[in-house]
Amino acid sequence: MSEPSPYQPPLPQGPASIPPAMLGEPPAVKVFGILHLVFAGIGLIGAVWGLVIAAVGNPFLKFTPAGPELDAQIALQEKINPMTLTSGILSLLVAVPMIVAGIQLLRKRKNGLKWSNTYAWSSLGAKLINLVLAVTIMIPAMQEMTQGILAQSKAPSAVSGIMSGFMAAGTILGIVITCVYPILTLVLLNRPATKTWFASLTK
Numbered sequence: 001m002s003e004p005s006p007y008q009p010p011l012p013q014g015p016a017s018i019p020p021a022m023l024g025e026p027p028a029v030k031v032f033g034i035l036h037l038v039f040a041g042i043g044l045i046g047a048v049w050g051l052v053i054a055a056v057g058n059p060f061l062k063f064t065p066a067g068p069e070l071d072a073q074i075a076l077q078e079k080i081n082p083m084t085l086t087s088g089i090l091s092l093l094v095a096v097p098m099i100v101a102g103i104q105l106l107r108k109r110k111n112g113l114k115w116s117n118t119y120a121w122s123s124l125g126a127k128l129i130n131l132v133l134a135v136t137i138m139i140p141a142m143q144e145m146t147q148g149i150l151a152q153s154k155a156p157s158a159v160s161g162i163m164s165g166f167m168a169a170g171t172i173l174g175i176v177i178t179c180v181y182p183i184l185t186l187v188l189l190n191r192p193a194t195k196t197w198f199a200s201l202t203k
Contacts (some may be wrong), residue, residue, distance in 0.1 A: 026194045029105050032116065036102030039181065040095045047091035052076070054085040072145045079141040081086060083133040090126040097122060110201040120182040127182075131175050137165050139168045 058077055064070045077084075097119040104112035143164040188194070 006096065008037060010152075024197075025108065026197055027199070028188045028191075028194060029108070029112070032189060033102050033105030033112070035044060036098050036105065036116070036119070038113060040046070040098040043091050043095045047088045047095065048134060050084050050088035050091070054081050054088060069149060072149055076141050076145045079144075080138050083130075083137045087130055094123050095121065096128050110198055110203060113189055113195065113198045116185055118203075122184040123180060123182040127179050131172065134171050140169055142167050142171070162189055 021044055048063065061073055061077075064073065101112060101115035101119045101188050136172075145165050147166065
C-alpha cells in the first residue's frame with residue numbers, strides 16, 4: 001500500500017474563505033449598531049418636532065409675554081420655516097438607512113456595512129444642505145431679529161455685531177460638529193480588518 005502524500009494543498013486565500021468565528025467580530029460593529037439605533041431615534045423625535053413647528057408654530061411661544069420680543073420670535077419662526085421643514089424631511093430620510101444599518105449590524109449581516117455607508121453619505125449630504133440653508137436663511141434671519149431687539153434697547157452697534165457674529169459661528173459650528181458621527185462611521189467601519197470580517201459573512 002502506498003504511503004499517503006505528505007503534501008497538503010494550500011488553504012484557499014481570501015476573506016470569503018475565513019470563517020467569521022475565526023476572525024472575531026470587531027467591537028465597532030456592535031457599538032455602531034447600538035449607536036445607529038439610538039441616534040436614529042433621537043433624530044426622528046427632532047424631525048417630528050421640527051415638522052410640527054413648521055406646520056403649527058412653536059407652542060412654547062405661548063408662554064412668552066406679549067411684546068417686541070415675542071413679535072421678533074414669531075417673525076423669526078416664519079422666516080426660517082422653509083429650513084425647518086426641509087431639515088425635518090431630510091432627518092426622516094436619513095433615519096431610514098440608519099435604522100436599517102443598526103439592525104443589520106446587530107444581526108451581524110453582511111450588508112450592514114453597505115447600509116452604514118449609505119447612512120453616512122446621506123447624512124453628510126443632508127448636513128451640507130442644512131449648512132447652505134443656515135447661511136442663506138437662518139443666520140440672516142437671526143441677525144435681523146437681534147439687531148431689531150438691540151435697536152429698541154438702544155444698545156451700541158458694536159454689541160449687535162458681536163452677537164450676530166457669535167450666533168453665526170455657533171450655528172455653523174453646530175452643523176459641523178454633527179458631521180463627526182457619520183465620518184467616524186465611514187472611517188471605523190471601513191478599516192481593512194472590519195471590511196474583511198464583513199466580507200467573510202455568508203449572509
